[in-house]
Amino acid sequence: MEAVTEVHDGDVQMIDSSSVRVHRHAANTSESGGDRCVGRSRGGLTTKIYALTDVQGPPLDLILTPSHAADCPTAAELLGRLREGTILLADKAYDADWLCRGIGAAGAAPNIPSKITRRWCACFSAVFYRERNRIERFFNTIEHCRRIATRYEKRASNYLAMLKLAAVRLWLRHYESKT
Numbered sequence: 001m002e003a004v005t006e007v008h009d010g011d012v013q014m015i016d017s018s019s020v021r022v023h024r025h026a027a028n029t030s031e032s033g034g035d036r037c038v039g040r041s042r043g044g045l046t047t048k049i050y051a052l053t054d055v056q057g058p059p060l061d062l063i064l065t066p067s068h069a070a071d072c073p074t075a076a077e078l079l080g081r082l083r084e085g086t087i088l089l090a091d092k093a094y095d096a097d098w099l100c101r102g103i104g105a106a107g108a109a110p111n112i113p114s115k116i117t118r119r120w121c122a123c124f125s126a127v128f129y130r131e132r133n134r135i136e137r138f139f140n141t142i143e144h145c146r147r148i149a150t151r152y153e154k155r156a157s158n159y160l161a162m163l164k165l166a167a168v169r170l171w172l173r174h175y176e177s178k179t
Contacts, residue, residue: 001164005060005171012055012128013082014089014135015075019046019067020143022151037156039066047151049139049163052078057134057141058174059167064156072096082106089132095122142166 022038022045037047046067052060061081065074071093079099082088084107095115100122103110111128143149145166153159 001059001062001168001171005058010054010056011085012087012089012131013060014053014055014132015051015078015094016053016091016132016135016139017048017050017071017074017093018139018143019043019048020149020151021046026152026154035155035157037064037066037159039068041067047156047159048074050074050078051135051138052081053135053138055131055134056174057138058171059138062160062163062167064160064163072099075099076102079103079106082108084108087111087128089129089135091132138170141170 019041021043024045027038027045038045039047048065048067048069050063050065050071052062054060061078063074063077075090075094076099079102082103086106086108088103088108088110090110090112092113092115095112095118100110100112110122111125112122113124113129114122142163145162147162148166151159153162
């Protein structure tokens with residue numbers, strides 16, 4: 001996936017997360033390690049997928065966490081892919097001063113709607129924000145794969161490999177449609 005996304009030069013990127021249910025056989029394991037990424041939520045045992053995508057929809061980077069993990073701290077791990085002049089689109093869950101400063105330090109511009117409880121509202125463009133539905137479409141497309149929609153793998157590294165394989169298929173389909 002790194003080789004496919006290496007040549008990408010998009011000016012607008014999006015970040016979001018989606019929860020995936022973990023199958024009961026994947027959750028039952030005698031291993032005690034940090035490689036599982038299984039958390040408990042209202043719907044049972046789940047894993048959260050974080051994606052950084054291009055404005056066209058194909059993913060640039062993917063990260064897994066347990067479902068109870070907050071969105072902002074994990075987003076900081078994905079900021080390494082931002083380049084100067086990039087606009088980052090995100091929803092209100094990513095509205096934090098320290099995250100906006102990190103995006104600005106990378107030379108990018110955040111386009112994140114402010115939470116209602118904020119006293120000071122950041123600059124926000126609704127025109128750019130309309131394009132954010134493409135990351136939701138990415139999650140919808142990737143969850144058409146049965147193996148992605150329900151996590152059957154015990155180890156998070158195996159599940160992440162399946163996610164990246166599905167992502168490479170999306171990139172190849174994207175390149176194929178341009179030629």
